[in-house]
Amino acid sequence: MSQLFLIVSAILGGTGVMLGAFAAHGLKSKLSDDLLSAFETGVTYQFYHALALFALAFWLKQSYSVWFVASGYLWLAGVILFSGSLYALALTGIKWFGPITPIGGLLFIVGWLSLLVGAVKSGAGS
16 A cells, blocks of 8 residues: 555656646646636645655555555545646636535545544554
8 A cells, every 4th residue: 555655646746746837837828817726726735645645655654554544545536636626627617627626625634534543543643
C-alpha cells in the first residue's frame, strides 16, 4: 500500500505542476477570473493531498492501519471529484460539474478524520 500511495503521490504532484503551469501560461488569457480561480483552487488542493499521500506512504511503512489506508483512498477520491470537477468546470463552463465539488471536499474531510481515528487508535503520538 505504501508503494501505491507513493506512486499516486508522484503522479498527483507531477500533474499538479503541469496543470498549474497550464493555468498560468495557457489559460490566463482564455478564462474569466472566476474560472481561472476555480482551476487554481483545484491545483492547490491536488498539491495538498499529493503531499499528504507522500507523508502517508512513509508513515505506513512504520505503522500500518486500515484507517490510514482509508485516508489515502479517500484523499485520492477527493482529488478526482474535487479538483477534477473544478478543472472540468473551468475548461468547459458546464455548470453541473459545480455540485460535484463539495462531494470531493467531503471525501477530503472524511479522509482527514480517518487519519485522526487511525492516529488515536495506533497511539501515533506516543
